[in-house]
Each structure stands twice: as C-alpha cells, then as structure tokens.
Amino acid sequence: MLSRANLIGALLFLAAGVVGLFLPPWLVSLLTIAFANALVVLGLIILWRAGLVPFGQALYYCSGAYTVALLARWGGIGDAFVLLIAGGLVAGVVAFLTGFLLARYREIFFAMLSLAMSMILYGVLVKTETLGSTDGFGVDPPHFLGYAPHGDTLGFTLYWFVLLVCAIAALVIGAYFKSVAGALAVPIRDNEIRVEFLGISVTRLIHMKLVIAGTLAGVGGALAAMTIGHVDPNMAYWTTSGGFVFVTILAGAGSVAAAFVGSLVFEIVRSFAFAVLPGFWQMTLGIVLLLTILFLPEGLGSLATRFRRRKPDTKPVATS
C-alpha cells in the first residue's frame, strides 16, 4: 500500500493543505471546487481508458449534489461525512440502475444515451417547483463531527475535507487501475471479443466501471454542493457534462494525478480568463483545448510520463 507513488501523493495533498493556509479565501474556494470536480474527472478517466466517453456524467454529479441539499434541508442532516456518503451512495445507485442500459452501448450511442439520461433529470428538476425550479435552493453549511465552523474557517475546513476525500479516492482508484478489473480497460478498448473468450463478461466489467465513475461523480457533486452552498438544475445540464469531458481531455487518461492537475489547471485558466478577458473567456478555454489536442494529445498527464520515460532509457515502455 505504501508505495513510492502513494507516499508522494500523500505528501502533495498535505502540501496543498498547508499552502491553503496562506491563500486568500476566494482562491481556497476555487481550489476546493477544482478538487471536488477532479473526482468527477477521475471517474471519466476510468471510462475513457475503456474507450467510453459519456456526455451525461452530470447526472451523477447532480444526483450527489441534490441528495446533500435535500438531506440538509428536509432531512435535518448536517454532518459533512454523512452527507458525503449519502451523496456518493445515491449517485452510485443511480449509476447502477442506468448501467444496465448504458453498459450495452459503445461510442457515440453510449455518449448520446448518457446525455439523454442526464437531460431527463435536468427536465424533471426544472419542472419541480418545490425544489426551486431553475433557481434551485440553498444548502445549509455542514458541520464536521460536531465541529461547526463559520465564514472563512468553514471555507478552509471544507478545503481540507475535500483534500482528504481526494487523497482517499486517489489511493483507491490507483489500486483499482492495477487490479484485474481496472487493468482490463485497455483490453476492452482493444478487443472486446477476445476478453469475452478469455472468460469474463465485458458488459459487467463496464457496468462496474460505470458504478465507480458514477459514485465518484456523486461524491464530487456532494462536495460541490457543500462548498457552493447552493444547488440548481444546471448541475445536470449537458454543458456541465461537457465541461468534465473538456477537463478529461486536458488531463489525459495516463494517471490518477492527471485528474487533479487537469482540474486545477482548468479552474485557474477559467478564472483568470474570466478576470482578464471577461468577454472572451470561452474563447480562451477553446484555444487552450485546441493547443492541448494539437501538442499534448495524451493530455497534461503525459508531460510527467514523457519526462520520466526520457530519463532512464529511450526504449518504448507500455503504458497501462
């Protein structure tokens, strides 16, 4: 468990936590959202490795967020740990149910079907006036095992809470990528028939990936709801899903770390583009994506592997 990569990862998360102490609250809040969204991206990386790109991952993101908001408002539950687990669980169940259908489709059909499912949730939420329709509704600030911070302290506490969740997710998904089920992603992308003839069900492997990715998206959504303090149907809208796919392309599917780096770069670029060129921030993002695809087709994550590969020898190494 305590491999070198895990140790470095733990240190980086700790460093990020310490750095947070010296940053202004607005930047901490931005980083919190970036890390929460990175969990959704991590889920997309799991699917992308198997050749699947869903354009409806916001379905699970929104499910997690609304679970938190509903429990806080009507369930009287305010503990961040309980809310987080509930958000992940509900999204996981939704992913499990939609997975029976989604796991049978590939490529554009898979992408469009997942998109359609997320738009159904969007449509339902928009029409539900008790949940605030298009405006959504507020989420009461959470407390942490009895500790109930306010103002900036709440922001910092949430930041560390999100970092903790991300560190655990990174550890678990890192182990999953090395497991049989995780490592079979590339074989599935390469040759499904061969995988079936080796004696394992591709549909069920993909179903499992969908549930893991959905749970991660739900956890991300739950954290986002707590951080923003508000949920609205846009969390299920296709542009939200598209944003996650954007970050996944930016990050690349090479490693767990890529999800976090990609998400941070995306939030920072977006914020600065918005501040410096308010009228052209979408264009700035578009240019960044274009440059990534042209010069780093394997994403930001490939920078690290390229560097590492060049050092010991120039022999091609199989990436897994």
Add this chain to the structure above:
Amino acid sequence: MSAILSVSGLEKTFGSVVAARDISLDIPAQQTVGVIGANGAGKTTFVNMITGHLRPTKGTILFEGRDITGLPSRDITQMGISRSFQVAQVFPSLSVFDNMCAATAIARGDGRFVSAALRSVRAPEIAADVNVAIELFQIAAYRDTLASTLPQGIRKLLDIAMAVAGAPRVLLLDEPTSGISIEEKFQLMDVVMSALKARNITVLFVEHDMEIVERFADRVLAFYDGTVIADGSPGETLGQARVQELITGAKLKSPRGEASTHA
C-alpha cells in the same frame, strides 16, 4: 471410452442457408483432431457453436457430460474449452507480457467481479505463470514488445498462448497456420503441439495444409456442405475418394504420402 466432447444432431441455419447439419461425433480426451474442408464447408461454424459464439439451431453439445449448448462463450471458456482465432485476436496496445497477464488474471479469477477489482493484474503468481507460458510457447524474446508490432507468427503464438492461459481441457485452433509462410508453418505447429501435449490438452484444429494435418492429427474430420463426410485416421480420411474429389483435390495416387495439395 468416455468422450470429453460429444456433439449430436448439431445444426445451424442462417435463414434459408444451412451452415451446419446433422453433425454427430465424440472426441475422446487428449486426442488431436484435424478439421479439413473447403471454405464455407462449416468448419468455423462448428468451432463457433462449440465455443458458444453461435447458438446451434438444433442438437446438443456435451462437455465432460454437461450440456453446454447455447451457453455464453465466457461460461464455456470458464468450464474448460478455449479457442484461438483465424486472425490472431490480441490486445495491440499492450506488450506481450501484459497481454498474457490479462489472459492469466482472467483465467485465475473465479469470475467474481469484486475479487477482480481487488487482485493485482501483475501479482507475483500471475507473472510467474506468464513467464513459464511465454517460455513454453517460445515468445519470451518478445516479452516487452507491443503486440501491434509483432511479426505474424509470434502474434499467432501469443493468441494461442492466451487461449491456453486458462488451462483448458479442450482447445480449438481455428487455422493456426493461416497467414504464416510455408517455411514457418511446421516450426509453429511443432511449438504449439508440444506445448499442448505437455499440458494434456485435447485439440481440435482447423487446417488447410494437408501435410500439417497428416503430421499432427490423430484423427481427421472432413467437412463438406455443413456436414462431416469422413471421419477417421489421417490415412483413412485423406484416402477416401470423396474427400479427394471435394476437398484435397484428386492429385493423390497413394493413400498416404505426398498429399501436399492445398484445399
């Protein structure tokens, strides 16, 4: 004599096209059976039905006494029947080692998905199995080569080695030497057959080269128009007038010997 594989009254139709009909035969354990026949005679359909890729329209397939007719291919593989493919089916973006690890890891799994998520794909016992297998199939020199860049013969060997990773009792080889140069064919078959003999595997192989069939098969099935027209030792089957007329060509004078025609 108890048969490891036993089919009776097997039939497969696609609309009005009859791809296989009235196939009944028993294969005893550890026999090496060659399957010959012209293109479209039903050889691959036969292989596809046994391995669960196609569901027979009629008839039953018994494996070690259990009815496996119409089961999904992955279940049949788990029970102990593997196959290789006419066009090698490997994972091009993985190295030979990782291809074998994937195959071995699946084979060693109990089919449960929770345990598949918890075991490492490169666990020491899997890597050890893989290293033995790639030595056995003489592809160890290509251990770290990407499968997409392998020479055709090595790719074929990898495909077969992957099929054998699951320690099957029955292995079906669909044209193991197709796409291989004539000089390399015998060498490839020598490697494959000695590896399979070492593991006591019952083999059924589809083959067009009659020299290979004569050399490696204990028994030969001749397919024509979806059914078996001759079944016996290589000498008997290849010696039959109908087989010569319909499959091997009538060039043969002696019942055995220079049967080097391509069908």
